[in-house]
Structures are given as structure tokens and as C-alpha cells.
Amino acid sequence: MEYSGSYLTFIADHLNQFFSYTSFANFTVGHFIMICIGLAFIYLAIAKEYEPLLLVPIGFGILVGNIAFTPGFQIGIYESGSVLNYLYFGVMQGIYPPLIFLGIGAMTDFSALISNPKLMLVGAAAQLGIFGAYAIALFLGFSPSEAGSIGIIGGADGPTAIFLASKLAPDLLGAIAISAYSYMALVPVIQPPVMRLLTTSKERLIRMKPPRAVSKTEKVMFPIIGLLLTAFIVPSGLPLLGMLFFGNLLKESTVTKRLADTAKGPLIDIVTILIGLTVGASTQATTFLTAKSVGIFVLGAASFIIATFGGVMFVKILNLFLKEGNKMNPLIGNAGVSAVPDSARVSQIVGLQYDKTNHLLMHAMGPNVAGVIGSAVAAGILLGFLA
Amino acid sequence: MKMLIKQFKQTGLLLCLLFAIHSGFSQSGSDLRINEVLVDNDSNYVDDFGQRSSWIEIFNTAYNNVNIGGMYLTNDPKNPTKYLIPKGDPMTIIPQRNYLVFFADNRTTRGILHLNFDLEHSDYLALYDVNGKTMIDEIRFMRQNPDISFGRLNDGSDEFGMLNKTTPKASNYTGTVVTAGEEFVKMDPYGLGMAVIAMSVVFMALILLYLVFKNTRRLYTIDLKKLFTKEKMLKDINETQDISGEVNAAISMALYLYRNELHDHEETVLTIKKVARTYSPWSSKIYGLRNPHR
Numbered sequence: 001m002e003y004s005g006s007y008l009t010f011i012a013d014h015l016n017q018f019f020s021y022t023s024f025a026n027f028t029v030g031h032f033i034m035i036c037i038g039l040a041f042i043y044l045a046i047a048k049e050y051e052p053l054l055l056v057p058i059g060f061g062i063l064v065g066n067i068a069f070t071p072g073f074q075i076g077i078y079e080s081g082s083v084l085n086y087l088y089f090g091v092m093q094g095i096y097p098p099l100i101f102l103g104i105g106a107m108t109d110f111s112a113l114i115s116n117p118k119l120m121l122v123g124a125a126a127q128l129g130i131f132g133a134y135a136i137a138l139f140l141g142f143s144p145s146e147a148g149s150i151g152i153i154g155g156a157d158g159p160t161a162i163f164l165a166s167k168l169a170p171d172l173l174g175a176i177a178i179s180a181y182s183y184m185a186l187v188p189v190i191q192p193p194v195m196r197l198l199t200t201s202k203e204r205l206i207r208m209k210p211p212r213a214v215s216k217t218e219k220v221m222f223p224i225i226g227l228l229l230t231a232f233i234v235p236s237g238l239p240l241l242g243m244l245f246f247g248n249l250l251k252e253s254t255v256t257k258r259l260a261d262t263a264k265g266p267l268i269d270i271v272t273i274l275i276g277l278t279v280g281a282s283t284q285a286t287t288f289l290t291a292k293s294v295g296i297f298v299l300g301a302a303s304f305i306i307a308t309f310g311g312v313m314f315v316k317i318l319n320l321f322l323k324e325g326n327k328m329n330p331l332i333g334n335a336g337v338s339a340v341p342d343s344a345r346v347s348q349i350v351g352l353q354y355d356k357t358n359h360l361l362m363h364a365m366g367p368n369v370a371g372v373i374g375s376a377v378a379a380g381i382l383l384g385f386l387a
Numbered sequence: 388m389k390m391l392i393k394q395f396k397q398t399g400l401l402l403c404l405l406f407a408i409h410s411g412f413s414q415s416g417s418d419l420r421i422n423e424v425l426v427d428n429d430s431n432y433v434d435d436f437g438q439r440s441s442w443i444e445i446f447n448t449a450y451n452n453v454n455i456g457g458m459y460l461t462n463d464p465k466n467p468t469k470y471l472i473p474k475g476d477p478m479t480i481i482p483q484r485n486y487l488v489f490f491a492d493n494r495t496t497r498g499i500l501h502l503n504f505d506l507e508h509s510d511y512l513a514l515y516d517v518n519g520k521t522m523i524d525e526i527r528f529m530r531q532n533p534d535i536s537f538g539r540l541n542d543g544s545d546e547f548g549m550l551n552k553t554t555p556k557a558s559n560y561t562g563t564v565v566t567a568g569e570e571f572v573k574m575d576p577y578g579l580g581m582a583v584i585a586m587s588v589v590f591m592a593l594i595l596l597y598l599v600f601k602n603t604r605r606l607y608t609i610d611l612k613k614l615f616t617k618e619k620m621l622k623d624i625n626e627t628q629d630i631s632g633e634v635n636a637a638i639s640m641a642l643y644l645y646r647n648e649l650h651d652h653e654e655t656v657l658t659i660k661k662v663a664r665t666y667s668p669w670s671s672k673i674y675g676l677r678n679p680h681r
Contacts, residue, residue: 117600120593127589128582135578144568147578168568210633221603229595233588370593377592381585386568 026068030285038062038280044185051185051342054158057273058181061280077281088278091173094166096275097159098243103268104159104372105223105247106260108340112366114218115211118318118328119363123370125314126336127378129154129307133299134382140295145169148382150296153180154303155375156187156337160240162279164379168386174282175293179300181279184339190301191334191346194308199330203316204354206329208363216252223248230377236387237380244376304337311336311367328363335364338371416516418453421524422446422486423538425553426506431534432488432555434501440492441506444555445514447481448543455479455487458523459515462491462504468519473499484542486556 005013019025041059045052064084069075077084090096113119134151142150145168152164153176161180165173183190223245231241250260282288312333319327331351335344347364423444425431433439443460447453456479461469472479476499481487490497493505506512513525526547528537536553540546541560552561575581 114600117597120597120600121590124586124590124593128586131578131582131585135582138572138576138578144572145566148568213635218600218603222600225599225603226596229599230592233592233595373596374589374593377589378585381588385571385581385585386566 021070023068026070028068028285030289031066031068033289034062034066034283034285037283038066041182041280050188051181053272054181054276055185057276058178058280061277062178062283063280064277065281065284076284077278078284078287084278084281087274088282090271090274091162091177091278091282092166092170094163094239096271097163098239099271100159100268100275101240101376102243102247102263103265103271104340105244105249106251106264107268108244108248108251108369108372109365110222110248110369111214111219112211112362113369114214114222116209116363116366119332119366120370120373121318122311122314122328122333122336122367123338123372123374124336126307126311126333126338126367126371127155127374128310129156129303129305129337130375130378130382132306132310133303136302137295137299140299142292142295143169145386146172146292148386149173149176150299151303152176152375152379152382153183153296153300154307154337155371155378156180156184156304156307156339156343157372157375158184159275160338160375160379162275163240164382167383172292172296174279174284174288175296176300177279178283179297182297183300183304184342187304187337187339187342188346188349190304191308191337191343192350194305195312195331195334195346195350198309198312198316201354203319203330204351205358206319206327207355207358208329208332208360209326211362211366216254219252220249223252226373230373234377234380234384236383237376240376240379241373244372307337308334329358329360332360332364332367335366335368336371336374338368338375340368340372341365343371344368416453416458417523418447418449419455419458419481419514419523420446420448420539420543421512421514421526422542423536423550423554423559424506424512424526424528425534425536425555426509426528426531427533427535429533431553434490434492434497436497438492440490440494442555443489443491443502443506443512444538445481445487445489446539446542447483447485447487450483452483453481455481457517459519460489460502461513461515462506462509462511464511464513464525467513467515467522469504470502488555 038059038061041055041062044050045055045059065077071079074080074082075084076082077088079085130151131154132151133154134147137147137150138144149161149165149169149172152161155161158177158180162173162177165176169176226248227241227245231238234241247260247263250256250263310333312330314336315328315330315333319330322328329347329351332344332347335347337343344361344364344367348359348361351358351360421443423446424441426441428439428441431439432442445455454474455472456474456476458472459468459470460472461467463469478499479487487500489500489502491502491504491506493503494501495503510529511525511527514523515521516523526537528547531537531549534553536550538547538550538559540548540550542558550559550561554561571581
């Protein structure tokens with residue numbers, strides 16, 4: 001069709017059309033807010049070094065996801081056929097989280113847990129945050145599936161939260177993942193006040209027995225027995241538990257060093273990049289900025305506080321039944337949330353504030369890795385009950 | 388002898404693999420069910436030719452695709468291989484938890500979904516596996532009123548009856564579907580039950596791990612040979628094995644320092660080695676590119 005106007009009008013029309021395709025024409029206040037959040041994540045990661053491996057990809061992903069565009073060009077993460085949509089497939093179908101668990105398994109040393117198996121119970125107690133947040137979410141009017149997905153934030157385990165949310169409440173996946181990772185990064189800020197509030201100065205000074213040496217046989221047996229016992233009870237947690245223990249067997253068997261190195265190195269790095277970027281990009285302002293997202297953030301904070309409360313209080317109660325000399329320092333209770341190794345590091349830092357020679361890190365690693373198992377089991381239960 | 392044992396092991400492994408593969412396939416075939424049958428199709432579902440005839444709905448109860456090609460459908464208990472469902476047609480692949488409808492109109496020229504029998508004088512239907520001998524499913528049905536189908540009250544269930552609505556290629560259950568979560572919340576609106584049950588399960592799983600790992604060390608450190616020797620020796624062994632992590636750390640640190648110092652010491656040693664270069668045209672200066680022209 002021949003253009004009827006003058007050349008200048010022709011150029012102006014096309015420039016106008018070009019402008020309508022730019023981000024400026026489609027930009028909203030929501031996009032601005034989300035870009036600010038993305039920048040804040042990047043700042044926290046680089047300047048404060050809060051979980052940089054997660055917050056940098058997520059923060060940048062938020063920027064990517066909130067560049068406004070005209071729909072229909074297969075650009076956005078929610079548009080079928082777009083590159084980002086293909087990458088997001090791994091999140092939506094719950095493919096990435098088990099792969100991350102494989103790497104975590106290959107990285108994790110369960111020695112602290114094996115040498116003092118009592119610490120497993122602390123990891124179980126800290127899962128209270130999941131079910132506390134679930135109950136509050138139900139009370140606030142979220143549907144059972146949504147409440148379950150929100151509750152899992154209290155497990156302080158990003159991959160688990162993404163895995164469960166992708167199965168139970170895919171619509172809330174972005175908000176849940178962002179909330180889980182944000183609070184995992186903020187563990188050093190959230191947990192210490194709760195720990196101080198719940199413990200006496202005498203309890204903070206408790207010295208724990210040094211862990212015994214763990215043999216190779218025990219280390220090899222742990223992932224096998226661990227898988228059989230936990231997965232038989234909660235088969236729905238199999239993708240996470242199976243990969244976690246498989247990764248650990250690769251490490252501990254010492255005959256599959258190459259596979260273990262790949263799992264804990266290039267593989268987990270690639271998946272972390274993909275999961276971080278796509279989860280960040282999924283926070284497109286048009287779908288993300290809702291009252292529900294705000295609610296999820298509030299509940300996420302509550303779940304972390306309840307989880308810390310559960311872990312610390314459980315150690316205090318357990319101490320009532322333990323002999324003098326076998327008592328545990330309640331400051332390791334917070335490590336039951338599975339933000340590895342940040343929450344264990346918090347135990348160490350807070351412990352050192354009261355006794356510069358009392359190193360709690362090795363003891364706190366026990367409940368910390370037990371928390372990983374506990375949160376995967378909890379996710380399996382929620383999936384079993386609510387799916 | 389060793390070769391024989393090795394061959395035996397390999398054969399055993401192969402047989403196990405074959406058995407596993409075979410059982411995997413047969414399990415898929417056995418997941419099919421005759422789900423719904425309409426004999427008297429008066430004003431109901433029409434085929435691709437716009438004709439109404441009796442139809443049979445097959446439901447795949449599995450969570451994977453199942454190929455019904457090569458299996459048999461029959462209305463005669465004495466003739467299990469009455470209609471061979473052709474192989475190699477994409478239509479015969481039933482997706483997970485999905486349906487396939489056959490027309491019992493005795494008109495096979497209309498396609499593979501049209502059977503070579505009708506149900507006018509039948510009260511029996513069966514589905515046989517590809518070998519024509521293994522029965523996968525069979526149903527007996529009573530005479531029906533026009534457009535009222537007979538089938539399983541829920542897809543794949545064992546309860547049969549006349550269905551309120553005919554549902555070809557759709558779920559037989561036409562009531563309101565309540566999800567497991569909604570059902571759970573009806574019984575436990577505040578989430579307290581969930582918290583108690585779930586925490587108990589988490590504790591149970593980790594208590595089991597705790598108990599196992601509290602005791603496994605004792606189990607595997609038992610040396611059967613030493614069991615029958617003097618008790619004192621056993622005591623000695625247990626004492627030597629109970630080394631704390633701190634002791635290990637101290638030993639490691641000492642070794643580390645020792646090796647580091649050893650390394651420093653090594654660096655001060657000068658060694659003079661005679662270097663011998665054997666002649667090779669590849670390394671010869673005569674043929675080198677940087678050799679200046681004369």
C-alpha cells in the first residue's frame with residue numbers, strides 16, 4: 001500500500017511507532033519500584049556481600065524482567081516461545097532445584113551431623129517456621145496450596161521453596177522465590193535478636209564437647225541410609241532428597257571425584273545462574289506487584305522468626321534432659337533453618353560475642369545440614385497433603 | 388573358574404535388565420482400563436463420518452503414554468483376538484491419564500478406531516495384551532437405555548454403574564472436584580493439625596536417622612574375629628578409635644606445618660643438573676625460521 005502523507009509525516013509516524021515499542025512508552029511506576037528493588041539486591045550483594053552468588057543473578061534478573069516492552073514479540077519471560085520462557089521452563093517444571101540439591105549434596109560434609117546425631121533433631125525443630133507460616137497464611141485467607149508454598153519459605157531453602165511453589169502455586173513462584181532468597185541473605189540481620197531474646201547469658205557460654213572423628217564408612221553409609229529412611233517416609237520429596245544424597249555419595253565415595261567436582265562446580269554454577277536470573281526476571285511488575293506479594297514478604301519474615309524460635313527453644317528444652325557436659329549451646333538452634341552456611345555462621349558470630357574462645361561453627365553445621373534434609377522432608381509432606 | 392563366574396554374573400545382570408525392561412512395558416499395558424461403554428447411541432456422540440454407533444472408551448490410568456497398538460479388543464470371551472488394534476499409528480498412543488474412544492460399528496473400512504464387531508447382542512467386552520493371551524481388563528454390562536452409558540463411576544476405579552452423563556473422552560466423574568488441599572483445610576481450618584502431623588513426620592524421619600547413626604558405628608566397628616579374643620584387646624581398640632576431632636585437627640595442623648617447613652627448606656637447596664639435548668632436525672638451529680640468510 002502506498003503511503004499518502006508527506007515524507008516528514010511518514011518519518012514522524014514511524015518514529016512515533018518506534019517510540020511506542022520502547023520501554024519508555026510502556027514504563028509504569030511498578031516497573032520503577034521493581035528496578036529499585038533489583039538495584040538494592042545488587043547493592044546488598046556487592047557492597048555488603050549478602051549471598052552474592054544468589055542476589056547478583058536475581059537482582060540483575062529483576063532488572064531484565066522489568067524492562068517494559070510491547071507484548072507479542074516473544075521477549076518476556078511469560079511469553080511462550082521466548083528465550084527467557086525456555087529458560088524459565090526449568091523453574092516452572094521444578095528441574096533446577098533438584099540439580100542444585102545435587103551440587104549441595106556434593107559440597108556438604110555431614111561429619112558434624114554424624115558425629116553428634118542429636119543435632120538432627122534441632123534441624124527438625126526449626127521446621128516449625130514452615131508450619132507456623134502455613135497456619136498464619138491460612139488465617140490471612142490464602143488458599144491451602146498457596147499457604148503451603150508460602151510456609152516453605154521458613155525452611156530457608158531457596159531451591160526447596162521454588163520446587164514446592166512450582167508444584168502448588170506457580171502463580172506465586174516469583175514472590176516466594178524472591179522472598180526466600182531475600183530472607184536467606186538477611187539471616188545475619190533477622191536471627192541474632194531472636195537468639196539473644198530467647199537465651200540467657202549463662203546458656204550462651206555453654207561449651208559443647210568437640211565432635212569425634214568420623215570414619216569414611218560412616219560418611220559413605222550416611223547418604224545411602226539417609227535416602228532410604230527419609231524417602232521411604234516421604235516419597236514426594238524424592239527429587240530433592242534423592243539428588244541431595246546422591247551428590248553426597250559422589251563426594252564421600254571418593255571414587256567419583258570427577259562427577260562430584262562437576263556437581264559441586266560447573267553444574268551448580270550453571271543452574272544457579274539460570275535459576276537466579278529467571279526467578280529475578282519472573283518478577284515482572286505487571287504480574288508481581290500485588291497485595292499477595294506484599295503478604296508473602298511479611299509471612300516470609302514471620303516464618304524465619306518462628307523457625308529460629310523453634311530451633312533455639314528446642315535446644316533449651318533438650319538441655320533439660322541432658323547431663324552436664326553433654327548440654328548444647330542454644331545459640332546453635334538457629335542453624336536448624338537450612339540457609340547453609342549462613343545460619344551456622346550466625347551461631348559462630350553471636351557465640352564469639354559472648355566468649356571469644358567458644359567456636360560454635362562446627363557444632364552449628366550439624367543442625368544446619370539437618371535443616372536441609374528437614375526442609376526437603378517438609379516439602380514432601382506439604383506436597384503429599386496439598387497437591 | 389573365574390571366567391565362568393564372571394560370565395554368570397554378566398548373564399544374570401543382563402537377565403535382570405531384560406526382566407526390568409519387560410516388566411516396565413507390561414506394567415504400562417496393564418494400566419489401561421475399559422472406562423465407559425455406550426451401547427444404544429440414539430442422539431449421542433458422533434464419529435468422524437457423522438454416524439452414531441456404540442462406543443467404548445479406554446482410559447490410561449498411568450502417568451506415562453501407553454501405546455494400545457497391537458492389543459486386542461473383543462466382545463467374545465472365546466475369541467480374545469477378535470479385533471487387532473493396528474500398530475504404528477500415532478492415534479493408538481494414549482497420553483497419560485487420557486482417553487481413546489473406539490466405535491463398535493462393524494465398519495473397519497472407516498479407520499482403525501472402528502471395530503469389526505458391534506455391541507447389539509453383547510454384554511461383554513475385554514482388552515487383551517499384545518500376546519493375545521494376557522487379559523488386561525474385562526467388563527460385563529447390562530442392557531442400557533438409549534444414551535445412558537455404563538462405566539466406572541470414577542476414571543479407572545473398580546466401582547461400576549450407569550453414568551448420569553455420557554462423557555466420551557472426558558472424566559466419568561462429573562461432580563465438583565475438591566482438591567486434597569481444600570479437603571484438608573475443611574477438616575483443619577487453622578493449620579494446627581497440619582503443623583502437628585507434619586512436624587511429627589519430620590521429627591520421625593530425622594529421629595530414625597538419629598537412631599540409626601547413633602548405633603551404626605557400634606555395628607560396623609564390631610570385628611568378628613576379635614569378638615572371640617580377650618576382652619581387654621577390644622577395650623584397647625575402642626579407646627584408640629575414639630579420637631576427637633580436635634586431636635585430628637591438631638595432628639593435621641602439625642603435619643601441615645611440617646610439610647610447609649620442609650618445602651621452605653627445599654627451596655634453599657641448589658641443584659645443578661647436566662642438561663643433555665639430543666639432536667633432532669625439528670629443534671635444529673640450522674633449519675630454524677629465525678636463522679638469518681647468508
